[in-house]
Amino acid sequence: MRYESHNEEETKKIAADFVRDLQGGEVVFLSGELGSGKTTFVRGIAEALGFHEPVRSPSFTIVNRYPVENVNIKQILHVDFYRIDDASEIPPLALEEEIGQPDTVTCIEWPEKAPSGMFVATHQIICHGGDPYVFTITSLLPQREGFPRLL
Amino acid sequence: MRILAIETSCDETSIAVVSLTNGVFAIEKNITSSQAKIHAQYGGVVPEVAAREHAAWIIPLLQEVDVAHDGAGIDAVAVTAGPGLVPALRVGVELAKSLAWAWDKPLVAVNHLEGHIYSVWLSEFQAPSGACDRPEGRLKPMFPALCLLVSGGHTELILMRDHGQYELLGMTRDDAAGEAFDKVAKLLGLPYPGGPQISKVALEGDAQAIAFPRPMIDSDNVDFSFAGLKTAVRVYLDSVSPLSKGELRGVAVANVAASFQQAVVDTLVAKTMRAVQQTQPASVILSGGVSANLRLRQALSDAIQSRFSGVSSDGDEAPVKLFVPDLSLTGDNAAMIGVAGLMKAARGEFVDPLSLKADPNLRLA
Ligand SMILES: Nc1ncnc2c1ncn2[C@@H]1O[C@H](COP(=O)(O)OP(=O)(O)OP(=O)(O)O)[C@@H](O)[C@H]1O
Numbered sequence: 279m280r281y282e283s284h285n286e287e288e289t290k291k292i293a294a295d296f297v298r299d300l301q302g303g304e305v306v307f308l309s310g311e312l313g314s315g316k317t318t319f320v321r322g323i324a325e326a327l328g329f330h331e332p333v334r335s336p337s338f339t340i341v342n343r344y345p346v347e348n349v350n351i352k353q354i355l356h357v358d359f360y361r362i363d364d365a366s367e368i369p370p371l372a373l374e375e376e377i378g379q380p381d382t383v384t385c386i387e388w389p390e391k392a393p394s395g396m397f398v399a400t401h402q403i404i405c406h407g408g409d410p411y412v413f414t415i416t417s418l419l420p421q422r423e424g425f426p427r428l429l
Numbered sequence: 430m431r432i433l434a435i436e437t438s439c440d441e442t443s444i445a446v447v448s449l450t451n452g453v454f455a456i457e458k459n460i461t462s463s464q465a466k467i468h469a470q471y472g473g474v475v476p477e478v479a480a481r482e483h484a485a486w487i488i489p490l491l492q493e494v495d496v497a498h499d500g501a502g503i504d505a506v507a508v509t510a511g512p513g514l515v516p517a518l519r520v521g522v523e524l525a526k527s528l529a530w531a532w533d534k535p536l537v538a539v540n541h542l543e544g545h546i547y548s549v550w551l552s553e554f555q556a557p558s559g560a561c562d563r564p565e566g567r568l569k570p571m572f573p574a575l576c577l578l579v580s581g582g583h584t585e586l587i588l589m590r591d592h593g594q595y596e597l598l599g600m601t602r603d604d605a606a607g608e609a610f611d612k613v614a615k616l617l618g619l620p621y622p623g624g625p626q627i628s629k630v631a632l633e634g635d636a637q638a639i640a641f642p643r644p645m646i647d648s649d650n651v652d653f654s655f656a657g658l659k660t661a662v663r664v665y666l667d668s669v670s671p672l673s674k675g676e677l678r679g680v681a682v683a684n685v686a687a688s689f690q691q692a693v694v695d696t697l698v699a700k701t702m703r704a705v706q707q708t709q710p711a712s713v714i715l716s717g718g719v720s721a722n723l724r725l726r727q728a729l730s731d732a733i734q735s736r737f738s739g740v741s742s743d744g745d746e747a748p749v750k751l752f753v754p755d756l757s758l759t760g761d762n763a764a765m766i767g768v769a770g771l772m773k774a775a776r777g778e779f780v781d782p783l784s785l786k787a788d789p790n791l792r793l794a
């Protein structure tokens with residue numbers, strides 16, 4: 279699905295709509311050039327899941343964790359591989375222990391910096407910071423009809 | 430009192446020996462991986478990608494600072510316990526715990542931000558340009574001190590009421606100032622790390638050439654935001670050379686660099702001066718990696734000078750003094766952790782070497 283956004287608030291609404299389909303365990307890849315709204319989109323996801331503290335860019339910290347209280351989703355893992363310049367820097371982060379856990383939603387900015395196949399996305403969001411901003415969301419999950427929504 | 434200090438919170442691995450004698454700090458050793466000349470003994474040049482491999486650096490650095498194998502001459506061990514990257518922090522924390530336990534020396538856990546603040550205790554008072562009557566010895570910051578901490582990962586205004594007493598006044602809501610420098614440098618095709626490169630290129634440019642936004646400069650709080658500025662530079666570059674960003678050269682690049690740098694400096698200075706007005710500190714401390722930026726140092730110094738010009742020291746408003754670290758101590762280093770560690774050791778603030786854990790979100794206040 280392709281969504282246009284004219285400001286941060288609209289982007290957060292798109293993110294909130296996206297969150298409605300999440301059950302926990304998702305791995306969301308966010309791709310797009312610098313300033314294309316990846317962090318802003320994740321801020322929208324976090325707010326929609328009930329996290330009300332500032333969501334900052336994880337480019338330096340590489341991983342930020344946001345605890346949330348939902349039926350299924352208890353944590354948002356906000357990952358940013360912007361500063362990774364060699365695949366060998368990723369394993370020490372020990373992300374595989376957390377990514378994909380049923381109570382965790384993982385959002386990864388700059389996922390293309392990791393070797394392909396190291397992490398498997400359930401959703402892909404292509405961000406484009408033009409006028410307007412455009413977010414193209416693709417679910418990579420097989421269509422599961424009648425899957426209960428537990429949020 | 431002599432302390433062995435270890436810092437591995439982010440990209441640098443660093444070990445230092447710092448002493449405190451009659452109230453004066455002295456750096457006896459301070460070795461950092463990016464500067465270390467231990468490549469030969471390490472068996473060739475350490476590849477660039479190993480910059481963050483603290484585990485590979487830590488023992489060669491420990492050998493280089495040359496402490497006695499039984500810890501003789503060292504009174505305590507200090508280590509950065511957070512905030513930072515867990516796998517990175519852990520290397521330093523585990524080494525510090527092992528040494529403290531094996532040597533039976535007290536262990537001090539230091540907050541990385543506290544270390545940056547204490548880096549100015551190692552440098553001399555910055556006399557205003559022209560004044561050459563430097564005071565005897567080293568002038569120390571007086572309290573309350575307002576600290577502007579700017580680096581790749583942090584942009585924070587902290588009020589320090591006394592040693593070890595901190596209050597967070599404001600911080601960035603999205604990108605840190607140093608992060609904006611690095612990302613804009615990337616957009617301009619300049620090499621990493623971006624901060625020094627932007628400043629260098631900016632020397633040839635016109636800081637007024639492009640009116641980049643100064644996000645939140647007029648808002649009443651003392652929080653920062655730099656994501657919009659980063660994005661404004663990208664949008665500008667797309668608009669002037671939509672086909673290939675590489676086409677932008679020479680003066681054009683210098684103008685973007687200079688105008689961007691000015692926007693960051695204006696914002697940092699304006700917010701700091703707002704905090705000065707709100708908290709009436711006795712000193713201002715500028716530290717962190719971005720404090721190496723000379724334009725920022727000058728602008729903050731000028732702003733403080735002009736605010737207090739004409740105010741005599743026996744007036745209501747005492748002139749505020751600005752403290753900045755020596756340029757060699759602006760980046761991450763263990764010497765500053767040693768100073769903060771010595772201050773905590775003097776107050777008897779020790780931790781148990783068996784239970785200390787790295788904390789990626791460690792808070793100052
Ligand atoms: N419609 C919009 N949606 C999202 N952000 C917008 C929009 N319009 C303007 N912006 C601005 O664009 C900027 C996006 O920055 P953000 O840090 O979210 O991008 P990013 O893709 O995470 O960048 P990076 O690659 O540096 O991580 C913000 O300053 C935001 O205010």
Ligand SMILES: [Mg+2]
Nearest residue numbers: 316317335387
């Ligand atoms: Mg981002």
